Amino acid sequence: MREQTSAKIFVLSDSLGDTAELVAKAAAVQFNSNANKIIKFPFVIEREQIDEVIEQATQEKCVIAFTIVNTNLKNYLIEHAKKNNIPAVDIMGPLLQAIQEVTHKNPKGKAGLNRQLDEDYYKKIEAIEFAVKYDDGKDPRGVKRADVVLIGVSRTSKTPLSMYLAHRNLKVANIPIVPEVEPPKEIFEISSKKIIGLTTDPTILNQIRKERLKSLGLDSNANYASINRILSELDYAEGIMKKIGCPVINVSNRAVEETAAIILKIIKGGY
Structure with a gap:
């Protein structure tokens, strides 16, 4: 052998x-x-x-x-x-x-460049997990840990913006503003510079909400999509944003990438 x-x-x-x-x-x-x-x-x-x-x-x-x-x-x-x-x-x-x-x-x-890329990758994954965990006001405690907090009425691109910014390694929490629900106290306890208000044209929002209801198999004439309801929500949200003193972006006819670019400019102090 x-x-x-x-x-x-x-x-x-x-x-x-x-x-x-x-x-x-x-x-x-x-x-x-x-x-x-x-x-x-x-x-x-x-x-x-x-x-x-x-x-x-x-x-x-x-x-x-x-x-x-x-x-x-x-x-x-x-x-x-x-x-x-x-x-x-x-x-x-x-x-x-x-x-x-x-x-x-x-x-x-x-x-060590490969290791640096890995570190960047893990930061991105952490930011994405953060965005999912603190999406749509699920847990307002995330507000104080976030790099950016997005606030606005329903269907103003808060979630897609959160995910887009997460891919830029930013931890983002987003909070829906609804007249019947008191905003979480946490958004008044952090710097207004970390908060971005999102608003939109009521007519455009009316169409978006109608399409959303249709996609869910619901009546597109429901109160959620009525123009009066939308105007009421936008007015209420505007009052909250003024109280906080945060920057406000009108997302009407803007792509997520365009709005994200404005947000990045704001948080870097160049807007």
Whole structure:
């Protein structure tokens, strides 16, 4: 029976090394994942660190797999691995070169960018979950934790705006203003600069509400869509907004993206 051989895979990275480790595991399993041991060396940013790894590698039967984007450091590793007859595989290099040839742009050569993208992704997910949790006044306690609070009568795009802004990493709560329901006290306890009032043209709102009722299989002449009811709601909401002293945006005939752009400008102090 032929003796089974194994090798160690040294994974080097100028960041966490997760990418190189995943590739190394995928390759190792094609031979014997238990026999081929993977040893990770993250945050390799100095030549001295490479020297230490090379010295250790010369005493082992091993392969070096690496994701190092700094050109000088990468070349230093390749050169010294070659001198010591250690196979070294540049996992990202060929793909970076291919993208560079197609785009005619040079890679940034900066470590950790993927991790930064991940952090941005998780912030976005957190903001989206926040918008869902505190949508339509479900829990007014979210008002004090929000980056932005949208207030307005029904069908003034509060929910789609909340979701759009959440994709810009903003935690948004929205509160419906209804004459029969006292507004939550929380909206009077935070800075008016965090609150955006939304209003609209009553005729346009009348049509939107009628269509909404039809889509639900309800009578489009219900009080919810009557022009008198709408005028009453808008007047009441206007009074609340004046009391708070918050900016007010008329969303009539505006796309969500356009209104969101105005909101972003307001909260950045440029409107």
